[in-house]
Amino acid sequence: xxxxxxxxxxxxxxxxxxxxxxxxxxxxxxxxxxxxxxxxxxxxxxxxxxxx
Numbered sequence: 001x002x003x004x005x006x007x008x009x010x011x012x013x014x015x016x017x018x019x020x021x022x023x024x025x026x027x028x029x030x031x032x033x034x035x036x037x038x039x040x041x042x043x044x045x046x047x048x049x050x051x052x
Contacts, residue, residue, distance in 0.1 A: 005045070007038075007045055007046055007047055008046045008047070009046070009047045009049060010046055010047065010048050010049070011049060011050075011051035012048055012049065012050055012051060013051060015035060015048065015049070015050040018048050019037055019039075019048060022039040022046075022048065023039075025041070026041050027039040027040060027041045028040045028041070029048075032047075035049055035050035036048070036049045036050075037049075
């Protein structure tokens, strides 16, 4: 078995504020749906999602 990537899911109470925060850190934010985005910086990436 070969693992290509492991991404962590980061729950966000304030989804837009979290997207803005990671973007300010240099991540590129790519929306995947209304409440899920992929934040990428170089070879690092994570999922940001709206939590309850």
